[in-house]
Amino acid sequence: MTLFNSVGVSGSALTTQRLRMDVAASNIANADTTRARQVEGEWEPYRRQMVVQRTEGTVPFQSHLQKASGALSEGTTVAAIVEDSKPFTQVFDPTHPDAQEEGYVLKPNVDMAREMVDVTSATRSYEANVSALQATKGMMMKALEIGK
Template sequence: MSFLSSMNISASAMTAQRLRLDVASQNIANIDTTRTEAGGPYRRKMVVLEARNENSFKKVLMNAAGKSWQQSTGGVRVSQLVEDTSPLKSVYNPEHPDADENGYVQMPNVDLIKETVDSMSATRSYEANITAFNAIKMMASKALDIGK
């Protein structure tokens, strides 16, 4: 695996973690949203990550034919954004415009603590990948210094 492949892996992870942080921010921003375009209260969104396909058919075929091919790269990618299907929260507030006949309002299923933990986790993962990326850059720089 070349150092460029390592950089691509770290970059894919940073992109995925940035999206996780964006989704957590969106969930927090909509913590009190009782009306959406689709109708009903906002539902918490979650990011599903999966490993990138490391060996495409072309790479396997080229290796089997004895032709050199760039080393396969790994990494992570976002496979989908899903809505949390956990039940919505019922809050008694008869003065709210979206209250039902009993005075209850259906509130989003967003939990501030969960979103804070997700944000912290995404931030730490992002920072770890920055550290790995910088280590790869330093190794490449030192390798270039050998030729001097």
């Protein structure tokens, strides 16, 4: 792995973590959206989105150190953004415009605590990758100073 490859790896990780934060922010923003799309003529609540990461050439999230004897990965990318298949939450609110005949309203399957954990995790990963990128930059600068 060259020094420039580590810049590419950090860059791809920064992009992936930013997307994770964007998806979590979208989930938080739509936590009360009861009419996100129509399915077979019926309105369905917002369904939580999840980012599925893929590390190129390796099993997802596999460390470069574990792959040192074989082909090295070139960073992480997003394989897909998928919908969470967990069921919607039912809340009793007969006055809600979207209430069913029994008085229950289907709410999105967004768990605010989980979303905040995802945001925190993505933020910490983003910060760690910025630090790695800064360290790589520092090594490059020191290598240039050797030539003086």
